[in-house]
Amino acid sequence: MPNMSLKKTYMPVQNPNERNKNFKEVALGYNEEQAINEANRCLNCKNKPCSLKCPVSINIPAFIEKIKEKKYEEAYNIIKMSSSLPAVCGRVCPQETQCEGGCVRGIKGESVSIGRLERFVADYNNSKNIKNSYNKIKKNGVNVAIVGSGPSGLSCAGELLKNGFSVTIFEALHKAGGVLIYGIPEFRLPKAIVEKEIENLINLGANIEKNVVIGSTITIDELLKQGFKAVFIGSGAGLPKFMNIKGESLNGVYSANEFLTRINLMKANEEDFATPIYKAKNVAVIGGGNVAMDAARCAKRLGAENVYIIYRRSEKEMPARLEEVEHAKQEGIILKTLCNPVEIHGDERFFVKSVECVEMMLSDPDESGRRRPVEKQNTNFKIDVECVITAIGTSPNPLIKNTTPDLNTKSWGGIIIDSSTGLTSKENVYAGGDAVTGSATVILAMQAGKLAAKAIIEKFSLN
Numbered sequence: 001m002p003n004m005s006l007k008k009t010y011m012p013v014q015n016p017n018e019r020n021k022n023f024k025e026v027a028l029g030y031n032e033e034q035a036i037n038e039a040n041r042c043l044n045c046k047n048k049p050c051s052l053k054c055p056v057s058i059n060i061p062a063f064i065e066k067i068k069e070k071k072y073e074e075a076y077n078i079i080k081m082s083s084s085l086p087a088v089c090g091r092v093c094p095q096e097t098q099c100e101g102g103c104v105r106g107i108k109g110e111s112v113s114i115g116r117l118e119r120f121v122a123d124y125n126n127s128k129n130i131k132n133s134y135n136k137i138k139k140n141g142v143n144v145a146i147v148g149s150g151p152s153g154l155s156c157a158g159e160l161l162k163n164g165f166s167v168t169i170f171e172a173l174h175k176a177g178g179v180l181i182y183g184i185p186e187f188r189l190p191k192a193i194v195e196k197e198i199e200n201l202i203n204l205g206a207n208i209e210k211n212v213v214i215g216s217t218i219t220i221d222e223l224l225k226q227g228f229k230a231v232f233i234g235s236g237a238g239l240p241k242f243m244n245i246k247g248e249s250l251n252g253v254y255s256a257n258e259f260l261t262r263i264n265l266m267k268a269n270e271e272d273f274a275t276p277i278y279k280a281k282n283v284a285v286i287g288g289g290n291v292a293m294d295a296a297r298c299a300k301r302l303g304a305e306n307v308y309i310i311y312r313r314s315e316k317e318m319p320a321r322l323e324e325v326e327h328a329k330q331e332g333i334i335l336k337t338l339c340n341p342v343e344i345h346g347d348e349r350f351f352v353k354s355v356e357c358v359e360m361m362l363s364d365p366d367e368s369g370r371r372r373p374v375e376k377q378n379t380n381f382k383i384d385v386e387c388v389i390t391a392i393g394t395s396p397n398p399l400i401k402n403t404t405p406d407l408n409t410k411s412w413g414g415i416i417i418d419s420s421t422g423l424t425s426k427e428n429v430y431a432g433g434d435a436v437t438g439s440a441t442v443i444l445a446m447q448a449g450k451l452a453a454k455a456i457i458e459k460f461s462l463n
Contacts, residue, residue, distance in 0.1 A: 003040035006109030010034075011116050013327075020300050020331035023186045023269055027091070032070075035120040039067035042112045045104055050114060053102035055447035056089075056155075058082040060099055060114055067117060076125040079118060084158025084201065085151065085446060087126060087193045088180060090119025093443045094321050126196050137204075140164040142460045145228040147214045147400070150178020151442045152433025153234035154201060155449030156456075161204040163457050168228070170212040175265060178236055179434075180442070182265040183257070185294050187301070188324075191264075215399035220407070220429060230428045230456050233415060234449055237394040237434035243286065247344025248390075252278055252352035256287070256295045256391035263298050280387035282306045284355045286341055287391035288318035291439070293325065295389045296333045307333050308383055312340040312360050312373040338362075340373065342380065344388055354382040394439045404429075414438055422452030430456065 003009075012028040013019075019026050030038065042064040050060040059078055066075035079086045095101075095115035103111035142165050146153045149171040157167045175181050177194045202208065212218065214235065223231050240255030242248050259277070262268040268277035283299040285292050288311035296307045309328070311318060314337050318325055329335065339357040347353045359379035362371035396413040408416040408425035415424055415431040422430040432448025434440055 002043075003037055005041060008110045008113045008116075009038035009041075011113070016327075016330040016332075019187065020297070023301055025190050026187050026327060029123060030116055030120045032124075035067055035117060036070070038113050039064045039117060041105055042068075043104055049102035049104060050099040050112075054082075054099045055443045056082050056450055058099075058118075063121065064112070064114075064117060067121065072121055072124045073128075075121045079121060083446065084155045084450075085197050085442075086118055087122035087197055088151070088189065089443055089446070090115050090117075090122055091189050091193070092184060092441075094441055096322060098443065123193075126193075137162065137164050139166060139205075140460070142166065142230075143168065143228050144456060145170060145223045145231045146234060147220075147231065148172075148178055148234040148236055148433075148435070149176040149198070149208060150234055150236050150433065150445065151180060152236075152435075152445035152449035153178065153232065154198065155446035156232045156234060156430075156432070156453045157206050157449075158201055158204070159450050159453030160456065161201065161206060163453075163461075165456070165460075166205065166207075168207045168209060170214055170218075170223075171208060171210045172213045172235075173265065174210055176208050176210060178234075182261045183291070183294070185260065185264055185298055187297070188294065213399070215403040220400065220404045220426070224428065229460060230430065232422070232449070232452050232456070233400060233424070233429065233431040233435055234433045234445070235396065235400060235435045237396045237437075237439050239395045239397050239413070240390065241393045241395065242390055243341060243392065245341060245343055247346060247352070250344055250346040250350055250352050252280065252387045253344060254278075254387070254389045256285070256291045256389050257394060259295055259389050260291070260298065263302075269298070269302060277302070278387055279303050280385065282308075282383075282385040283387045283389065284308045284310055284341075284383060284385045285389045285391055286310050287393075288313065288320060288337075289391065289393075289439075290320045290324055292391035293320045293328045293333075295391050297328055297331060299387070299389070300331055300333060304387075306385075308336050308385070309333055310336045310339060310341055310355070310357060310383075312338070313362065313371070314338055317362075317371070336383070338373070339381075340375070341388075345382070352386050352388055354384050355388055356380055356382050394434070396435045396438070400435075412438070420451075421455035422448060423455060 044061045063075040063078040100111040146169040180194045240257045266275040267273035268275040285296040343356040345354045359376040360373040430452040433445035
């Protein structure tokens with residue numbers, strides 16, 4: 001029976017005043033009844049506008065039809081044909097601007113909750129420990145090296161493994177998962193979910209070598225000499241950007257990368273771990289993206305009484321997902337929009353004591369349609385804080401660039417590729433994700449990994 005409700009089926013979440021004190025997952029997910037109810041809102045459009053807006057081209061109406069029929073394993077297999085990380089994407093993809101943005105139901109109401117349904121299907125199948133259907137793939141004898149075990153690397157690996165390639169993933173850290181592990185907090189993406197997705201790839205035959213820093217432990221050229229026919233660079237963008245304002249060297253100033261890595265990877269939020277982190281009572285986070293929201297919400301959970309997000313544009317222009325902004329506000333995060341830091345002030349011990357800001361206003365839209373923030377004269381003010389976290393973007397670590405001759409990069413470090421194949425200036429070396437674009441979304445990194453895998457498959461299937 002079709003569900004013609006104009007609103008999405010509600011997904012349970014933790015109470016804001018409880019969840020802002022713990023790191024458990026905020027969104028609790030659909031149960032079977034809720035998932036079927038939401039699936040029945042799908043019109044099963046023949047031209048599939050939702051799939052057209054999905055970066056990895058999942059056959060969305062087809063998997064939702066299987067949910068209606070309670071055939072969850074079949075729904076999972078449909079998703080897995082296109083995506084290597086369904087349980088991850090169901091949680092962190094910006095569906096509102098992608099698949100759900102193309103949903104016909106969204107014209108006169110709310111779009112179908114595609115992300116929540118993808119999460120339901122993935123979690124159901126992972127809980128049943130259903131094995132994938134690719135275990136009997138015949139190997140083609142071609143070895144490919146993947147640099148980095150983040151979303152682009154895992155996506156590339158998944159596609160290659162399904163097509164008979166042998167894959168070795170080289171990870172610099174002691175734990176696989178890249179930004180999914182060190183960057184996104186537990187309350188938004190539980191680590192057990194990421195580990196399960198990686199386990200699925202290992203079951204497909206992926207070999208993961210940890211604590212290997214490409215460019216230091218071994219170079220790209222050395223990988224090619226060792227018998228790898230192709231290399232995919234998915235090393236991400238781990239080099240934080242700063243504002244270059246006075247006071248950024250004071251004690252209590254963090255990059256969001258460092259702050260989140262100490263919590264997510266090194267467990268600074270848990271009493272059993274000795275990882276140091278400054279648990280300030282008043283915290284300012286600079287930036288308006290998902291990383292800024294993550295850092296602010298983590299600071300709140302570490303016990304901060306006042307957490308401010310300082311953003312130079314208005315809330316409307318914030319690049320963070322609407323859901324993340326709403327969750328942050330519900331948890332007591334204070335948005336200080338249309339203002340910009342100009343100096344961080346310290347005390348006599350060189351610890352942060354305040355951040356000085358200036359009010360901003362938005363100019364008329366430029367050629368791109370975006371309104372540029374402009375300072376208002378003589379509007380400086382201070383916010384008393386003991387900790388400042390900068391979340392204004394990242395760029396690729398220059399180590400690979402500096403140790404790989406003939407690898408062309410942009411002035412800021414992004415690797416230059418052929419956008420149709422992911423091929424770099426170096427023969428048989430491909431790249432994708434944040435190492436190419438700078439910090440972006442998980443799903444766009446996955447799309448890049450899948451694109452490069454397709455090019456590798458086509459090239460070596462012809463040889």
